[in-house]
Amino acid sequence: MASNVTLIATAAMGIEAFVAREVKDLGYEDVKVENGRVLFEAPVSAIPRSNLWLRTADRVRLLVGRFKAYSFDELFESTKALPWEQFITEDGEFPVIGKSVKSKLYSVPDCQSIVKKAIVERLKQKYGVASILKETGAFYRVEVAIHKDEVLLTIDTSGSGLHKRGYRVGQGEAPLKETLAAALVQTTNWKPDQPFVDPFCGSGTIPIEAALIGQNIAPGFNREFASENWNFIQDSHWDEAFQEAEDCANYDQPLDITGSDISHEMVEIAKTNAMEAGLGDLVKWKQMQVKDFNPRKDNGYLIGNPPYGERMGDREEVENMYRDLGVRMRDYPSWSVYILTSNEKFEKFYGREATKKRKLFNGFIKTDYYQFFGKKQ
CATH class of the missing domain: 3.30.2130.30 (VC0802-like)
Known part of the structure; x- marks a missing residue:
């Protein structure tokens, strides 16, 4: 070999x-x-x-x-x-x-x-x-x-796709893949000691991935892999890898992560998923509209995957949501805002041009990741 x-x-x-x-x-x-x-x-x-x-x-x-x-x-x-x-x-x-x-x-x-x-x-x-x-x-x-x-x-070597971390018990209509959620967090300069909010949390994927990153928890720690039974990979390699994951996890790292959603049902699903991920009450969850967002700290990060408004009946409601977010965030210039959407007019409704944009695919949907950098205080 x-x-x-x-x-x-x-x-x-x-x-x-x-x-x-x-x-x-x-x-x-x-x-x-x-x-x-x-x-x-x-x-x-x-x-x-x-x-x-x-x-x-x-x-x-x-x-x-x-x-x-x-x-x-x-x-x-x-x-x-x-x-x-x-x-x-x-x-x-x-x-x-x-x-x-x-x-x-x-x-x-x-x-x-x-x-x-x-x-x-x-x-x-x-x-x-x-x-x-x-x-x-x-x-x-x-x-x-x-x-x-x-x-x-x-x-x-993986078996189930690596996005299947083992914590998703429930999900909404259009769940964001865990792998993409992790990429959205890694695009930012967020550090574990800074506030983090997802006001469109759905089943909680982005806040959960942020918490795993914040405490340096290996994303595959809670699942099995096809290659665990292969005899050319020594058992000691698996033992050492799992031990390394345990040793590297920083479970004592305090986090200020909040996930909110307009749907009470989705908030409950997000709570359950966070528990399955072993995060307990580490992430705060609340039912809330984006226009009621009122952070108490400066220099935070807002990352979200809001509805795209692709269905005719949803369009006006979604456009108003984008406007509400833009109006709200004007009062918090130190916050950095990152939004993934396929809506090409997002900047117009938000009321501000993005500092930076990145093209990404959410499944088969072509999207832009709009990045608005905050002015640090």
Whole structure:
């Protein structure tokens, strides 16, 4: 088994730079950023650590091979030439999923079938198995991704997507992914000793992610991963990674984080989710309209993902909400305001031009992240 592996942290479009920074913060320097993913060379122990710590990545994949293929024969032979036995055990269960974009090999079911056959042939040869492979052991989800005839063969180390932290019991109509919420917080210069408010908290994702960041709690601490049962990753690597997460958490860090929403039901859901995240009463929750927002401290941060007003009946109400927010925040010039919305006229309704804007995707919705920097006092 090689001492180092190549890992791919996948990411939503627009937040690859956040993922790259998090990878480097873990101490892995050999980092390459591509569209929708971050590649890095690291020891095998990086699989537990990156799954536990990456807040903004969608999942962590193990790269097995990368090559060009213009025919099914090339796909089969190049796949079979890869060292699958270094990762998949003789009894390993390995379904193959796939996707193909702008490539000669465009039939995804055929590509999946050929990759599966090639891996089976390789494993039978290496393990000296004449009959069929049992596939009753650990789970390894293989992906064949082909783009412009370049084949990427990976094994998913995460299992459920990394946005599934294990705390979301309830959610609203259009929940914000935890990974994007973490990126929204990391865009700012907020520090754990400063006030933090989300007046459109919904099920509480942004305040909860801020609290996890504020106390340096690993986002994957409360869940399981597919690779925990892989025998080429020593149990000690997992033990050390979980111990590191425990040692690095700063549970004594006081926080001033508030989440509010116009809906009493959503506030109750947010409270429950915060409890599931192990935050107890660390975050304050209240039912409130944005026009009643009245901070008692200076130099705070307001971060929110308000309704976008895309449905005809909601538009006027949402536009008035944006106006109310703009009027309210004029009285608090030391506060920095960060708003994610797809409404292209947000600045007009808010009454002020953003200091900075960043394009992000909330799921499949193209949005802008409007940033208004406060004048520190």
